[in-house]
Amino acid sequence: MIMLTDKEIVERLVKIGIKVLDDLKKGENPALNIPLRSLRNVYYDENTGLIKLKDSFQERYYFNIGQSKKFMQTILIADRIKWLVEQNKTLSIRQLFYTLKHTIPGFKENTFDSQDESDPIIEDIEVLINVLRENLNLFASSKGVLAGPMTIIDSGDEIDISKLGSAGYGVPGIVEPDVIKFKDCSADYVLVVEKDAVWARLNEDKYWKKNNCLLLTGKGQPSRAERRILRRLHNELKLPVYVFTDMDPWGYYIYSVYKQGSINLAYFSEKSGVPNAKFLGFKMSDVKNFEMPQDSFIKMGDQDYKRLKELSSYAWFQTKEWQKELKELKKFGNKIEQDALVMKGIEFAAKEYLPKKIENKDWI
């Protein structure tokens, strides 16, 4: 994806409409060629270490019963985005949904019934005109939190994020350089933790102060803003990235999203992936090394095994180390949550586990 000026973005959107009009004039069935956003149409680029989009398209026709409504919705959203860019206003994707939701005149049907309908179409438009949502004045309310020895300029306001107490700095929906600028930063690395609770625990222990690092969480599956800011911290400030998640297929995948990108947003990987990110844990060898008590084990269920099987087949999990990790987890048959470390002592993670792991370079 490339950076475009607002004018260029508008031109691309208008072009979609012109093409549809031309097809209609000819009596043809107007079609939108939208790059597919599914596992079938992504590949793992080993050179860059990122998940990328292949070149398969889906045709979306207006004169097709199954696609007619979606086609109309796509054009409605394209029109609304054009308006946003022209007005230079920003909306959340939820607000965008509300500006478009209304009853079709003369029918008992809405243009959109839920945000679940509009969100994927926004992503369609991103790939259709090859511009990221962040440049289309759209954002999703983000949930990520950051803390550490750094000063950020957010829309002109200077914020020292080492002085934000227990809440930390809430990562905004759009973290592009025109909104967020990094000023002073003395951190040595970024530690990403999967869970909010673990982040809060470490923040309270002033882990980032003692270890001179930035502490970030995406609160589970990260949204685009956390991934984007992590990428910028890594690229622009050259900070190494360590990821700490639960020991289960879901945790592993969250790590891979930070590192290589996700399937659905493969076109976003180049903007968000951190191929050099390291997986600290929690991992199979930790169970023994840190003598995790039996009581911290949670039996894996059917869904866990299914997800584990899927993970084993993804191209970006095909390294020796990862295949070994996955195989052992399957054999072990138990999950361990990162929260469980408190069983070893309330400050165990901050004082023992994490420093030791980083010191010993015990990561994947």
Added chain:
Amino acid sequence: MNKDTIAHELAKAQKSISVAEFFEKNRHLLGFDSPIKAILTCVKEAVDNSLDASEEIIFELKRRAFKLYKEYQSLKDKNIEKAKKIKEKLNDLKKEIVHVLPDIEVKVSEAQEEFRIIDKSNTRRGTLVLRKNGNNTIRIDDKELKFERQRVSSFKLKNIEMEVSAVKNNKGEYVIEYSSENIKEKFIGKKTSTTRYVVSVQDNGPGIVPEQIPKIFCKLLYGSKFQSLGGGKQSRGQQGIGISAAVLYGQLTTGMPAYVVSRISPKDPAVYYKLLIDTLNNNPEIVEKGFDDNFSLEHGTRVEIELEGNYLSSGDKSIFEFLRLTSIANPYAKITFIDPFGKKTIFQRTTEKPPKEPLRVKAHPHGIEIGTLQRMAKTTDKRSLLSFLTQDFSRIGASKAKEILKKSKLDPRMKPSELTRNQVENLLKKIQNTNIMKPPTDCLSPIEHEAIIKELKAEFEPEFVTAITREPSVYRGMPFQIEVAIAYGGGLKEETRLIRFANKVPLMYERGACAITKAVSDVDWRRYGLSQSGGKGLPQGKIAILVHICSVWVPFTSESKAAIASYPIILKEIKLALQECARQLNNYLRKRHREQRKKQRINIFVKYSTELVSALSRLTGKNEEEVEVIMKDCLTKRYGDDYVNR
């Protein structure tokens, strides 16, 4: 000889009973077992007779026309002048045929109303009878008062014994004040459910020679229709019982004589009879005879029978429904119905094409029963077995007859009446082992599928209708033919209708026992796009299924002629016809479904087009009306009439 034996004693009670007496005791056999059914049966028998009679003229004129036509064909090249005259005559005859197409008027009117007079303790105290002609009686506690007055809504009467005054209230009941010998009481007169009706049926048929009238209407088992042994002719009645049974029923329930008036030509007077049946001797009893100057038809017959019945104004088993169905099966007949409330309905003819004349056929040797063969051999006038076989049966030629007789080891010159029982049995066996051509089928007169379609369209205004007339087939030596029609949707009601006909007569009762019902139930209608619970029984939906069987001898399950017997070949023929029609219906339903889907598709595209048009216009900066025109043109281009006429 000892005459005091028990056998002698029993013999005193043993006597032959007359046919009329027998039916008096077995009403149900002829369809007079309930008041609802009785009045319908009476109408049915009279209408059947009228239609059969009216057709006789048509057939006679057609025979004459055919003769003239042949004459014309032979003359047209030789004697142009004479041929032209014949042609004119022929044209006149054709006009006359249209003129004599059946025109039947059925009128049912209340002859009298009967009221139960009850007192405060709900005990019956008497009867009030009001007759249309004003011959009224009121009877309370064995005291009777007769009075003449028409249209009674209130009356006051007195004689030496009693004094009554009565007023009709809004419930149709009489509030009666009664006094007799210092007793004063109040009664209520409630209408009883069985009422006396007069059924009157008039036709424009050939009329009946006066001398024959008493016998035809008042002698059971008398008439031209009674079938000869083995063979026969397709007709509505078969035994010659129907109309006289109706007269008998009327007589039994009301004691009133039947009134019959008939005229055979404009030159002859209309002769009327008032007739009763001497039930002991099965003979007519003439009550009165004379000329009826009010009978206005040039030729035709009217019969009026007063009987006790229960009139249904609508429903499956109503007279209205019977006449409606009769008009469907007889599209060339005009039927007028005047109900007891004076409402007139005319079932118009949908065609002026006269029916095909069913020809009389001789017995086909296959399927004949031993008793029949025996009786035929006894009663034949043929003097040798050879001529008996060749002339009394259809499809046996001289060589076939010789082959059969040789196999049976019988002398062709032998007198048929001299055959022993064993010889008859052997002969029958040999006949059955011999290959004989199927019976001729020109003896059948179907309704014809085009006519059925026209009738069903006129009667139900369905969305779709199809009909087929199968090729004739044979059961037990009897030719028969099946016709089936299916009407769907439109003006039909949600309830499935099964319309059964035998020899153009609607079958109104015993649906469950009928071969037609069985055949319909056996079809898996789900295969033809209809719903049917459990794949058995009638299909469900707005659907009418019509099945007609016509035959020289329709195999009814009983004498009340309400249900067809389930012969495998008949079931098979009906099913084949049903399936053929069902296929047609299925094709139609599929086509309709496709069209509906197409319409739904277009509606979807139209629905979203308003949104799409305004978004496109904003997106591209084009004028909205301009974009709308582009969209409409495109829809028209792609979907044409389906879009324009949606």
